[in-house]
Amino acid sequence: MKLSHVRLLVPNIHECFLFYRDQIGLEVRYGDETTPFAEFATGDVSFALEPSMADDQATLRSASQPFSANDQVALIFRVDDVDAVYAALVSRGVQFVQPPRDTPEWGHRVAYLRDPGGNVIELNQGI
Missing domain, CATH: 3.10.180.10 (2,3-Dihydroxybiphenyl 1,2-Dioxygenase, domain 1)
Incomplete structure (x- = not known):
């Protein structure tokens, strides 16, 4: 599969x-x-x-919260350089809920944002 x-x-x-x-x-x-x-x-x-089939816009997750108990999916995009992609996206007006940081417990450098539907997006680079 x-x-x-x-x-x-x-x-x-x-x-x-x-x-x-x-x-x-x-x-x-x-x-x-x-x-x-x-x-x-x-x-x-x-x-x-x-x-989506949902018609209740009030259920959208807050664009300013890094994570919510209501989150059901996260989109993970592997990139070569989290900091460079972060800077490029910020220059295009993208707002992040968490700037780049190392997560040595997972062996990654990550940054988080939400799309207009409230879905979590992680930019991810191995460290």
Whole structure:
């Protein structure tokens, strides 16, 4: 068995599409800001956005909290240099909930942010 796709169900697909394309800088494989489905090129595992079935916007996680007991998924992006990617994303207006830091217990350097749907994103580099 091999994981081939991650499809993130989001309440605001238009906003999330623009975030992943324009601010994170992912290459669009399918769709655009007007379609109800979009897929991005991310290496071996496909990453896609699709509208969620939830209609209660109040359930979105806070964009300012690093972690919440309500979090159910975290997207981990392996990068060569967390600090360089952090600086590039900050220059594009991305707000982080936790700046780069070493986690020697896991052997990584990490930084955390949230997408417009409230999902946790970790930038991850081995140390």
